[in-house]
Amino acid sequence: MHALIQGVIFGVLTAGVYALMASGQTLIFGIMKVINLAQGAMVILGAYLAYQLFTSFGIDPFLAIPITTVLMFGLGVAIQLVFLRPLRAQDKSELSLLITFAVALLIEGVLSVTWRTTDRSINTSYANASWTILGYQITTVRLWAFLLSLAVLGLLFLLLNRTRFGRAVRAVVQNPESARLLGVEAQRVSAVGFGIGAATAAAAGSVYGLVYPFNPGSHYDLISRLLSIVVLGGMGSVGGAVIAAVIVSTSSAIVASTVSPAWSEMTFFVILILVLLVRPQGLFGTVGRGAI
Amino acid sequence: MSSVDASVERASGALRGAAAIAGPLRGAVFFGALIVTPMFGLQHWVLNMLVFVLMFAVMSSAWNLVGGFAGYPSLGHAAFFGIGAYTIGLIFRNHALTNGYEPFLWLPVIGLVGALIGWPIAAISMRTRADVFAIVTITFLFVVQTLAFNLRGITGGSQGFAMPIAPFPAATFELPFYYVLLALLAFTAGLTFAIIRSKLGLSLASVRADEDKARGIGVPTTGVKVLAFSISVGLTAMVGGVWAYYESFVYPQFAVDPLITIAIVLMTFLGGRATLWGPIVGAFILEGGQQYLAYELGGSQFYLIAYALVFLLIMLFLPRGILPTIAERRRQRVRRSTGGATPPPSLLPASPMRPAALDGDGRTSGINMRSAQAKS
Amino acid sequence: MNAILTVDGLSKKFGGVRAVDGCSLAVEQGTITGLIGPNGSGKTTVFNIITGYLRGDEGAVAFAGRDVTGFDTGRLYRHGLSRTFQQARVFPQLTVLENLVVAGGYSLWHLFSRRIRRADRERAEYLLAEFRLAAMAEAPAAELSYGQRKLLEFAAVLMSEPRLVLLDEPTAGVNPVMIETMEHHVRERHAAGTTFLIVEHDMTFVMRLCDPIVVLDAGRPIFSGSPAAVQHSPVVLDAYLGS
Numbered sequence: 001m002h003a004l005i006q007g008v009i010f011g012v013l014t015a016g017v018y019a020l021m022a023s024g025q026t027l028i029f030g031i032m033k034v035i036n037l038a039q040g041a042m043v044i045l046g047a048y049l050a051y052q053l054f055t056s057f058g059i060d061p062f063l064a065i066p067i068t069t070v071l072m073f074g075l076g077v078a079i080q081l082v083f084l085r086p087l088r089a090q091d092k093s094e095l096s097l098l099i100t101f102a103v104a105l106l107i108e109g110v111l112s113v114t115w116r117t118t119d120r121s122i123n124t125s126y127a128n129a130s131w132t133i134l135g136y137q138i139t140t141v142r143l144w145a146f147l148l149s150l151a152v153l154g155l156l157f158l159l160l161n162r163t164r165f166g167r168a169v170r171a172v173v174q175n176p177e178s179a180r181l182l183g184v185e186a187q188r189v190s191a192v193g194f195g196i197g198a199a200t201a202a203a204a205g206s207v208y209g210l211v212y213p214f215n216p217g218s219h220y221d222l223i224s225r226l227l228s229i230v231v232l233g234g235m236g237s238v239g240g241a242v243i244a245a246v247i248v249s250t251s252s253a254i255v256a257s258t259v260s261p262a263w264s265e266m267t268f269f270v271i272l273i274l275v276l277l278v279r280p281q282g283l284f285g286t287v288g289r290g291a292i
Numbered sequence: 293m294s295s296v297d298a299s300v301e302r303a304s305g306a307l308r309g310a311a312a313i314a315g316p317l318r319g320a321v322f323f324g325a326l327i328v329t330p331m332f333g334l335q336h337w338v339l340n341m342l343v344f345v346l347m348f349a350v351m352s353s354a355w356n357l358v359g360g361f362a363g364y365p366s367l368g369h370a371a372f373f374g375i376g377a378y379t380i381g382l383i384f385r386n387h388a389l390t391n392g393y394e395p396f397l398w399l400p401v402i403g404l405v406g407a408l409i410g411w412p413i414a415a416i417s418m419r420t421r422a423d424v425f426a427i428v429t430i431t432f433l434f435v436v437q438t439l440a441f442n443l444r445g446i447t448g449g450s451q452g453f454a455m456p457i458a459p460f461p462a463a464t465f466e467l468p469f470y471y472v473l474l475a476l477l478a479f480t481a482g483l484t485f486a487i488i489r490s491k492l493g494l495s496l497a498s499v500r501a502d503e504d505k506a507r508g509i510g511v512p513t514t515g516v517k518v519l520a521f522s523i524s525v526g527l528t529a530m531v532g533g534v535w536a537y538y539e540s541f542v543y544p545q546f547a548v549d550p551l552i553t554i555a556i557v558l559m560t561f562l563g564g565r566a567t568l569w570g571p572i573v574g575a576f577i578l579e580g581g582q583q584y585l586a587y588e589l590g591g592s593q594f595y596l597i598a599y600a601l602v603f604l605l606i607m608l609f610l611p612r613g614i615l616p617t618i619a620e621r622r623r624q625r626v627r628r629s630t631g632g633a634t635p636p637p638s639l640l641p642a643s644p645m646r647p648a649a650l651d652g653d654g655r656t657s658g659i660n661m662r663s664a665q666a667k668s
Numbered sequence: 669m670n671a672i673l674t675v676d677g678l679s680k681k682f683g684g685v686r687a688v689d690g691c692s693l694a695v696e697q698g699t700i701t702g703l704i705g706p707n708g709s710g711k712t713t714v715f716n717i718i719t720g721y722l723r724g725d726e727g728a729v730a731f732a733g734r735d736v737t738g739f740d741t742g743r744l745y746r747h748g749l750s751r752t753f754q755q756a757r758v759f760p761q762l763t764v765l766e767n768l769v770v771a772g773g774y775s776l777w778h779l780f781s782r783r784i785r786r787a788d789r790e791r792a793e794y795l796l797a798e799f800r801l802a803a804m805a806e807a808p809a810a811e812l813s814y815g816q817r818k819l820l821e822f823a824a825v826l827m828s829e830p831r832l833v834l835l836d837e838p839t840a841g842v843n844p845v846m847i848e849t850m851e852h853h854v855r856e857r858h859a860a861g862t863t864f865l866i867v868e869h870d871m872t873f874v875m876r877l878c879d880p881i882v883v884l885d886a887g888r889p890i891f892s893g894s895p896a897a898v899q900h901s902p903v904v905l906d907a908y909l910g911s
Contacts, residue, residue: 035423037367037430086608094365095607097426098557101367102603105554109597220550224434227427262442269435272428273416280420492779494762498770501759508720508741509750509771510828516779 006136007257011250013142016149017207019245021222022229023156023238024200030173030236031193033093034084037100040223041107042198046072046205047214048111051122061122061206062148068202076198079103080191104219111216122209145207152203153242159196160238169193173236221265228268232275234285244283247271315568319481326474330467339466343538345579346473347531351552352559352571353480354527357520359557360565361493363500364422364517367553368429371436372406372525374548376532379405381453381542382446389456395537396472399530406529407522414521419514433550440544452543455536469538476534477572480527484568492516500566551599555582558603564613573614672697672832672863673718673749678727679887680713687713688724689887695832700854700864702878704871704898706908710887712836715867719751719834720744732831746773748831754840756817760810764801764820767809768792771824795823799853815846822853826862833857835866839873851877875899883907 025039049068050061059067083099084092121127129140160166171179172189180186208214229248233240248268256264275282330339351369359365379402380395389395417428440447447453460468487493495516498506507513536542555578556571563574582599610617671694680688688710695701705711716722718729720741728737731749739747758767769788774781796802799819804812812820818838825833835854839847847870854864854877868874874881875895883891883898885907891898898904 035427083604083608093423094363095611097367097423098365098561099604099607101430102554102600102607105550105596106600106604109594109600112596113594220434220437224431227431231424231427262438265438265442266435269431272431276416276420276424276428280424489783490779491774491781491783494766494770494783495779497762497766498759501761502757505753505757505759506770508745509824510742510745510773511770512776512779513742515776519779 002135003257004254007254008250009136009138010142010257011253012246013138013146014211014253015246015249016146016153017204017211018225018229018249019242020149020152020200020207021204022226022233022241022245023153024197024204025226026230026233026236026238026241027156027169027200028194028197029230030238031169032080032084032096032190034096034100035227035235036194036197037097037223038079038104038107039197039201039226040219040221041104041111042072042076042201043205043208043222044214044216044219045075045107045111046202047122047209048115048120048205049202050206050209051115051120054122054124060124061210062144065148065203065206068206069199072202073195073199076195076201077191079198080194084194085187085191104223108216108219115216117215117217119213119215120209121213122206124210127210139211141210145211148203148207152200156196156200156238165189165192225268228272228275230282231272232282234282237282237284240282240284315485318569319485323474323478327471330470336466339470341580341583343466343469343473344583345576346470346477347535348555348559348579349572349575350473350477350480350531351528352556352563352575353477353484354524354531355556356560356565356567356571357484357487357524358517360560360567360571361487361496361500362517362520363503364418364425364521365557366429366521366524367426367557368431368433368436369525369528369556370549370552371429371433372410372528373532373535373552374436374440374544375406375409376402376529377536377542377547378440378447379529380533380536381455384456385453389459392459393468395455395458395533396468399472399476399533402533403526403530406532407526410522410525411518414518415514418517418521433548433553437544437548440548447544448542450544452541455540455542457540458537469534472534473531476527476530481568481572483523487520488568492519496520497566551596554599554603555579558599558606561611561613562606564615564617567613567615570613570615670697671695672732673865674730675714675718676728676730678714678717678724678729680710680717680722680724686887688717691727691884691888693882693889693892695863695865696880697831697863698858698861699880700858700866700878702874702881703865703867703884704869704874704881705884708886709884709907711867711884713887714884715751715834715836718865719749745828745830748828749834750825750828750830750832751834752818752821752825752836752838754837756814756821758809758812758817758820758824760808762809763806764809764812765789765792765796765805767820768795768824768827772827791827795826798856799823815842815849818842818846819849819853822850826857830862832863832865835864835868837868838866839868839870847873 021039021043025036028034028036028039046068049071050064053059053064053067054061083103084096087095087099124141126140131138131140131143158166160169168179168184168189171182171184172186172193176186179189212218225248229244230241232248233242233244248271251271252264252267255267329342334342351373355366355369380398383398383401384395413428413432417425441450443449444451458465458468487496495506495511495513498511499513499517503513532547536547556575559574559578560571561574562570562578563572564570612620673695675691675693678688678691679686691710691714703711703715713722717724720739720743723738728735730736731744731747734747736744736747736749741751744750759770762770765784769784769792772788772791792805793802796805799822801816801820801823804816809817809820822835822838838850838854842850851873854866858864864878866874866878868878875898879894880892881895881898882889883901883904890907891901891903893901
């Protein structure tokens with residue numbers, strides 16, 4: 001029982017980080033209908049950037065976020081412009097998967113060359129601190145990570161719902177044709193949208209680096225989880241991604257603490273299969289019954 | 293039928309016959325050359341390279357069935373390569389090698405295992421869209437990778453496991469593997485050819501062209517996709533089995549390696565998806581280059597960057613692939629030399645009141661001209 | 669006369685809008701029935717529900733005496749109910765002949781037979797000749813003009829010898845000469861025993877070809893009758909001109 005509750009606490013705290021990572025991914029899908037297989041790699045890149053800023057300049061990873069998000073925003077826009085925009089509409093869905101996969105590997109390669117393949121982690125002074133409340137352990141870092149994720153998600157929410165740009169994004173997501181007729185530049189929204197997706201990955205990277213050890217190959221692990229979360233939440237729904245992150249994260253953590261850590265890795269795959277069997281559009285996705 | 297029609301029929305029949313022979317003739321020449329090649333006393337590193345080229349040729353051709361013909365790019369084929377490798381390892385863990393060729397006899401079983409595992413995966417993930425399918429395959433790859441590292445009892449974990457060493461003489465060690473893989477390639481190519489010529493091929497082509505419409509006109513879309521996928525991964529698993537025996541030692545990071553997936557996808561794209569020879573051409577071109585790169589650049593870091601960059605360049609600049617681009621150029625040249633497209637046939641039932649008319653045949657201009665003439 | 673298709677109390681809401689509101693209609697066997705209505709009357713939605721592209725919120729659809737509510741498009745096709753698209757959807761990379769053969773219908777067991785058997789070719793050749801597409805038989809459908817594509821799509825759905833064909837705005841984007849061709853083919857098929865339900869905006873086409881004509885407004889039928897009756901009905905006039 002204790003293990004179960006500890007698992008739940010752990011899961012909820014971790015969910016924040018995953019929600020942040022998944023929100024960027026689902027946003028990109030919503031705007032461009034592209035599954036960004038490089039999302040995990042971008043998070044790891046963000047982690048390495050934060051790591052470098054910490055080890056070279058002593059900047060705390062949380063404080064590094066404004067720097068890394070701006071950098072990665074630029075990178076995201078560049079990736080969209082160079083690799084995705086040139087695709088013709090008919091090739092787009094098939095090729096974008098492969099292209100973002102290749103970008104992920106490219107990032108992994110660059111990371112391997114620059115930082116070698118040994119595991120890294122960002123060891124701040126508070127990295128191992130934790131509080132014990134009512135017999136349950138709450139690691140400091142995870143709590144801060146959770147709060148930060150909430151903060152960034154809140155900012156994302158404000159951006160999407162209270163700004164003109166956000167309105168444009170929502171228009172493109174819901175109905176690209178009408179949006180174009182109303183003068184929304186889908187191209188610009190796509191590029192900026194991808195940039196924002198990359199920026200959220202940067203923020204998540206700082207947090208990720210504090211909580212988990214990472215190496216260039218860690219992105220596979222991540223991207224699989226993110227994809228399961230996005231599918232469960234409904235592709236394109238940011239709110240759905242958040243809720244799905246909580247569900248997947250908590251289930252995974254419960255399995256880890258009650259069964260074994262090795263099997264917790266399977267949890268998200270099992271969830272993915274269950275979703276596809278029972279409700280393929282996810283929790284908040286739209287049902288399409290064939291094009292008309 | 294008039295005698296003119298009869299001779300036209302005969303001529304076009306003869307042409308069709310000639311075209312029908314050209315394909316198998318090319319195949320015979322190609323495989324004939326490959327059968328004879330090792331007899332020229334090649335060095336070991338060349339034979340080794342050829343073994344890998346053949347491996348990738350089979351896997352790319354197999355991937356082409358689902359990624360090319362069906363239009364569903366699978367990102368998880370490497371998982372089945374690993375499954376094949378571990379399966380053959382499991383078979384020979386408890387079972388001594390009676391004869392050097394015995395593992396090859398088990399290959400069909402390994403193929404069946406791969407196909408049986410692939411079947412439910414396809415059945416679940418191919419019911420919706422191609423992107424969901426890609427997600428499931430890439431997740432499956434990761435799961436198999438994790439299992440390979442963690443199920444230490446079965447797979448030996450990160451220490452890997454050993455296969456009994458093939459008792460072939462060192463001087464000609466590669467040859468049995470070479471010929472087995474060549475046979476596998478011939479089988480795969482023959483299977484692809486048969487599929488293209490069958491209703492299965494027609495169905496897959498319709499799925500690729502417009503899946504919703506195909507479903508709407510009663511084509512058994514899910515059935516054909518699942519079938520293509522199962523065949524594809526069964527073949528891939530067989531290659532994994534051969535590889536495990538060849539290397540004699542199976543490490544999880546090499547058996548279930550995403551680079552294998554990216555290599556076969558790249559080779560198929562380069563040569564031309566949904567063509568018979570495309571993946572084979574792609575494999576021959578790239579694998580040689582890859583072996584060279586691996587040799588020169590040694591460690592995996594730059595290797596990965598080079599691979600990803602080549603992949604991206606090809607995706608962006610030659611997405612159709614070599615063979616289809618050549619075919620397209622040839623068609624354009626023919627069109628240009630015959631002076632434009634031939635006009636479409638009459639579309640209206642010709643009636644006494646109105647001559648048969650075509651779009652673009654100038655009747656509006658004719659009318660305008662005549663009325664202009666009448667006025668002048 | 670018996671009805672080959674009946675729609676009973678169909679309703680469909682999109683967000684807050686009731687596109688189809690308790691719609692009930694019947695298509696008699698052996699007719700060329702027209703389905704018209706002003707914009708927003710719900711005829712496209714009804715059409716899509718009947719053909720399995722949308723699921724109605726309420727109501728039932730029966731075809732040839734059997735309840736087919738909720739059947740998906742492929743299943744309806746196999747039962748003899750097929751449709752064409754306004755945008756003439758064909759398979760561009762397949763040849764014209766292949767487009768016809770693939771629409772011919774075949775089960776999983778046929779997958780291992782030849783891509784185009786002699787029997788397929790013979791079946792298709794009849795249609796190719798009728799629609800005057802024979803010379804283009806081996807050309808990819810991508811090379812056809814828009815009008816030819818519409819003909820090809822029409823020919824293709826006939827391959828399965830359907831009992832009821834639903835045409836979705838067959839005259840949209842098509843020149844007057846082609847419209848006459850279409851009309852000719854519909855009449856020929858009708859004479860051979862196929863029932864048609866045509867959604868259209870082109871009034872002259874509908875009045876010439878269809879009888880009876882069902883008029884929809886605000887998601888339900890408001891009138892049904894011969895072309896002359898429809899033309900003189902004040903109810904219909906009202907619906908189109910608004911009040």
